[in-house]
Amino acid sequence: MAKSKSKHHKARKTRLAQAATERPQPTQASFLQEQKRGGLLVTDELQKALEECKTRVTQIAADCRRRNRKFRDNEFDLEFDRSRCLHGLPPSSDFPGPRVVYTPSDVQRATQIFENPSFFINGADSNDIVQGALGDCWFLSALATMSTAKGLVEKFCVARDEQIGVYGFIFFRDTAWVTVIIDDLLFTSIPKFEELNHAEKQLYHHDKETYNKSARKSGKSLYFAKSGTNGETWVPLIEKAYAKLHGNYAALSGGEAGEAIEDLTGGVTSFIFTKDILDIDKFWNEELLRANQDRLFGCAFDNLDSTRSGDAFATVNGLMGGHAYSVLRAVEYKGKRFVVIRNPWGRTEWTGPWSDGSKEWTPEWLPALQALGHSFGDDGEFIMEYKDFLENWDQIDRTLLFDSSWAMSSQWLKVTTHPLPSAWGFGDVSFTISLPTASEAVIVLSKLDERYFQPISGRCRWSFDFVIFRKAETQPIVTSSPSLPYSRSVNAEIFLEAGDYVVHVRLDRDVFRPPNYLEKGLENWKERDYARVLTEKAKSQSIASNFNRSDEAHNLPIPLDVLAGQDLSVLEAKAAAAAEKLKKEQEALKRPSEMEQMTATDTPPTEPATAPASADAEGGGTAFNEEATLHPKGCAGKGPPADEGSGDDASDSNSNEGDDSGEHDKEEGSMKADARSDDGPPHKSDPAEDDVVFLGLRVYTKKASPATVGGQLRHEMATSFAGLAIEHL
Incomplete structure (x- = not known):
């Protein structure tokens, strides 16, 4: 904290103390509380x-x-x-x-x-x-x-x-x-x-x-x-x-329809590229025919390159590139496979084989319309034969729907990576999964939904993938499925035996904004609007187990139910007492870093990390464990990027999210004094954000076998890890 005291210093202390009544520092108790909030079934x-x-x-x-x-x-x-x-x-x-x-x-x-x-x-x-x-x-x-x-x-x-x-x-x-x-x-x-x-x-x-x-x-x-x-x-x-x-x-x-269906249902979306499908018969029988049962589908292909044709509005038999279409159903009739699709515009349809009124619709085939649940008309709904479906669409979005037989466990962490340029590889963060009995599993690694605070989400767009090992074994059992660049999440589907597993994450990023992007934005933004977005960003990031709440207290509103029925003098007294109690708990809970314990014993910690957020500045790594007992019910689907007719912007969908707390407390005095105006929001870009991303691992298993999910961070061990790499080479 900067040593100079502004005229607002006393007021800020009061607000921080009030916030502590609802948002304590990350002691052992608060990590347990955060895990219950973060691992909702x-x-x-x-x-x-x-x-x-x-x-x-x-x-x-x-x-x-x-x-x-x-x-x-x-x-x-x-x-x-x-x-x-x-x-x-x-x-x-x-x-x-x-x-x-x-x-x-x-x-x-x-x-x-x-x-x-x-x-x-x-x-x-x-x-x-x-x-x-x-x-x-x-x-x-x-x-x-x-x-x-x-x-x-x-x-x-x-x-x-x-x-x-x-x-x-x-x-x-x-x-x-x-x-x-x-x-x-x-x-x-x-x-x-x-x-x-x-x-x-x-x-x-x-x-x-x-x-x-x-x-x-x-x-x-x-x-x-x-x-x-x-x-x-x-x-x-x-x-x-x-x-x-x-x-x-x-x-x-601009966005992906599958991500929207995730938001509407709690399901999990995978991006399937048609050129990667190995067995198209198996895909038809085991995937498309199950549409609207336990999964939903969308489809798309990329924008067409108009540099040769000069036609910026070219279509593929009436289909628009960079536009999201819905798969309504898949039906097999008289040995032919048909897919019924809809354009959300409510007009502009496929004009190829089996389109409305095409020559394929002979009297012999007209009864198929009833089986397909389709009627001719310019309403955006059309039919494609399966072979044409695979030939014309590049991308299929499939969203799995979860019923009450499934459970979800999760863990979220604020992850700090090596600054660029650095090796592209694993080692900045890992997660652990413990399963009491064998179960089908869907494992999802994701970053926060940044759409609300995308204009201030940092200079980087992040990509990531993961590999899963059974604990103490050297051969991976599964890797995450390929996904779109800078997607919000990646996932893997696998049957897991009872036991312990380690998930290693690999991070990649593209710097797509200039160092002064925040200053340039503030030239046009209203402070009031900026404050609202900062609040939403802090609220989203607070799901991370190692989120430093005191650092963002000025952006976190005090819930009305905390204030209800009490005047501010009563609340201030409670806040002061809570802050004093918290200080004593933190002093009592200081102990060797979790990463050091893991290295010595080769076993994960048996309880959530209890070190205060400033532990990162003291060296050593930080480990977090969560046990969840929740159950999911939901579904999802998929769709693609831009829409030439209405201004879809696919580039809007993904970017990095940063934060100026936690890992960089050592520079807090100098950096934050410059980054903030008196007691207000940050007015300068923070270089530390370039190396920070908030990641969460969600594990869906059958309800009878809820997973326990933990997370571990690398910190101040770059030299040791580099030594391991050199020794291996």
Whole structure:
């Protein structure tokens, strides 16, 4: 900590002390608490999230009725906080990819747009989904894919009161279910009558009532996504809730549909490249035919290179490159294999063999339409024969859906790597898995979902893979499956016998931002908006077992339920007592580093690490152990990057996330004094962020065999590790 004391120093101490009542330093007890939070089982936590969401919607509706008001969401107010809800922190000019500026004309409630709005009309259907001005075909493709599996969409659309205009949703982020509450205000593309020019008014005979009824009373007036069924509201409202989850609408531009399905269901997505499929018959029988049972699928191919043709809008028989499509179902009929697919635009279809009205549809084959559940029409839904499916798509996104027979355990760590340039290899972090009985397992290594705080996620985009060994054996049993560059996660599927396993991680990164990217961004960002994003970043990073809470206390809000019913004088007294108790616990818990103990005994620690966060500065590694007893229930699907028609930006999907705490406490005095203005947020890029990434290992096993997951970090042992490498060579 810098020795100089600003005029805000006393106030900051009070806030830090208050934060300690809810966010203690990482003692042994707090690591156990963090592990319970980080290792939530999907099924149990899902039920809690459903109940919490329903309760909040009910409370809001009752309060609004008491005040004779409709609900207005102060946290995401499209009308009075327009810029933040639309764009958040716009990327600086050096950020790769185009920057799209959204310009809706107005904001209206669903009840103003529709005569008789209804959330669902005959349930959720893929034909309900029509993309708007936002480049989120990947998200809408995920919705279309999920709508083919009965009840999935309805499950995360938890509660609503359409008269009051309040809607509650849940989404899975990192390792927990998150409740999102929104109102029914939506952006529209049709201006007010008074904003029309003279010629435009003349089209409506200068009659405002006629204009409002014909132009503004329709789902077609919505600026972003809409339903193909007029009066149905679930599509634009889910899109709005997902935008709120990630801070703003612009944050949804560009992504992978499989990741969206993970967020909607808690499932796990793999990217399968068609040119890598070994046995196409096996893939059909064991994968595609199980679509909408325990897995969901999407498909895509890369943008076409127009340098030779000069046609920037070239298609492959009507199919767009860099665009996410949904696999609705796979059907075998009279010895032929067909795949039914949908474009989230709700138009523009495949024009090759077996397309709508093509010559293949002879009278003999017309009965197949009923078996395929398809009818001709320009609605974005089309049929491909399996061989054409494999030939035209480069990438298939498959998301596994977990039912209540599965359990999930997890561990998250803040990982510091060697600075570039350095050898590309293993050794910065490892995880351990202990299984009481044999079980099928899905092992997922992921970084945090950075979409909310992507503009300040650091200078690097990270890639990673892993190898799994049975403990004390020298031959690996499985490696992670290939994935897209800079994907949010990689995974492996394997049957594991009872016993202990070690997961070694290899990290790679690309520096894609200049050293002063933060300063350049702050030239245009509002401090208020920047503070919101910093808060979300700190909240996300706090899932790591070795996260230093005191270092980020100024960015972590104190939950209202901690403050409830107590004035600040009472809270300050409690905070002071808690801080003193914490100090004594930390002094009592100091002991040799966990890495030293592991090296000496060749066994992992039997309890979570208890050293304070500053242990990193004292040398030695840090090890963390977690035992989880949770259970998952969810699903997922997949889809690709950009959408030429609406501005999808695939480069938006992945980047590094940094933090200026923990590993660099030695430089804290000099670096943080420069990086912060008085007591406020950082105003300069921190070089230490270049070497930091937050990683989590999730292990899905059968409920009867929940895994115990631990994590170990390399620290200040570069010389020793280099010696091992030289000795091996």
